[in-house]
Amino acid sequence: MTSPARTSVVAAPVQAAAPADISIPVSKPVSAPAGGPAAITIESLGKRYGAGPLVLDDINLSIEAGQFVCLLGASGCGKSTLLNIIAGLEKPTEGAVTVASGKAAVMFQDAALFPWLTAGRNVELALKLGGIPRKARRAEALELLDLVNLADAADKRPHELSGGMRQRVALARSLAQDRKVLLMDEPFAALDAITRDLLHEELERVWRQTGRTIVFVTHNVREAARLGQRILLMSSRPGRIVNEWTITDSGSRRIESPEVARLGDEITDQLREEIRRNAA
Numbered sequence: 001m002t003s004p005a006r007t008s009v010v011a012a013p014v015q016a017a018a019p020a021d022i023s024i025p026v027s028k029p030v031s032a033p034a035g036g037p038a039a040i041t042i043e044s045l046g047k048r049y050g051a052g053p054l055v056l057d058d059i060n061l062s063i064e065a066g067q068f069v070c071l072l073g074a075s076g077c078g079k080s081t082l083l084n085i086i087a088g089l090e091k092p093t094e095g096a097v098t099v100a101s102g103k104a105a106v107m108f109q110d111a112a113l114f115p116w117l118t119a120g121r122n123v124e125l126a127l128k129l130g131g132i133p134r135k136a137r138r139a140e141a142l143e144l145l146d147l148v149n150l151a152d153a154a155d156k157r158p159h160e161l162s163g164g165m166r167q168r169v170a171l172a173r174s175l176a177q178d179r180k181v182l183l184m185d186e187p188f189a190a191l192d193a194i195t196r197d198l199l200h201e202e203l204e205r206v207w208r209q210t211g212r213t214i215v216f217v218t219h220n221v222r223e224a225a226r227l228g229q230r231i232l233l234m235s236s237r238p239g240r241i242v243n244e245w246t247i248t249d250s251g252s253r254r255i256e257s258p259e260v261a262r263l264g265d266e267i268t269d270q271l272r273e274e275i276r277r278n279a280a
């Protein structure tokens with residue numbers, strides 16, 4: 001990870017030469033971004049479930065290694081479908097997805113921990129599946145729990161933990177898979193606002209420390225504006241990438257800051273427009 005510059009929360013145009021407008025419609029940005037090699041490349045991707053309607057249409061995307069990308073769109077627009085295709089859990093109907101580093105780790109809204117295992121053992125299990133020898137697992141699991149500020153809870157079972165703590169264990173478990181790409185599908189949606197704010201901080205810190213490429217799905221505009229270096233807005237029926245914002249980074253920014261609010265308002269306007277267009 002490059003060392004973080006001071007924050008200036010200015011949503012910058014996607015193309016350097018573009019006017020000062022912070023939102024630039026995207027057309028086929030398949031080439032690798034200027035900043036570095038592509039971790040994820042998506043070309044002419046289309047998806048239909050069986051004989052159903054087109055869910056995703058002509059998605060073209062190149063995500064730079066180490067980038068934090070938020071994927072935003074109305075409910076049902078195909079965010080999870082796109083994430084699942086990147087994860088290899090669903091097959092595209094058309095086009096191709098390449099994850100340069102191989103398989104990605106995935107984290108869902110539900111922590112889905114094994115209830116009979118302690119937090120530590122849940123993380124150790126992921127390490128075991130990753131081929132880490134038994135002797136090294138305990139220490140490594142503790143390190144990962146420490147990374148998400150949960151070292152003290154290693155011996156607790158999921159039912160003894162709060163929802164936010166369970167999601168942190170799930171995050172540690174995702175990191176235990178030691179994949180360069182982390183795909184997150186609304187991981188904090190079920191949490192209260194304060195816990196979610198705290199987990200945003202944790203996630204940002206973990207991202208800066210580990211240099212993961214993160215694709216974070218949400219339908220919470222403020223959450224996207226708080227976390228993303230790059231925010232992609234999807235349309236519905238079919239799902240297409242209709243707009244994107246890049247944010248000149250990248251120290252931490254607070255969800256209640258005026259900059260995040262301003263960016264959130266702009267994105268909300270466009271999201272509403274997409275929803276209206278879809279309803280018409």
Ligand SMILES: Nc1ncnc2c1ncn2[C@@H]1O[C@H](COP(=O)(O)OP(=O)(O)OP(=O)(O)O)[C@@H](O)[C@H]1O
Binds near residue numbers: 074075
């Ligand atoms: N396994 C499936 N079989 C058939 N249709 C599906 C399947 N999974 C999703 N769909 C349909 O694909 C569309 C996109 O669903 P998806 O879950 O990707 O949306 P989403 O953007 O993640 O929504 P949400 O924000 O509510 O999670 C929806 O119309 C949904 O009904």
Ligand SMILES: [Mg+2]
Binds near residue numbers: 079080081185
């Ligand atoms: Mg979804």
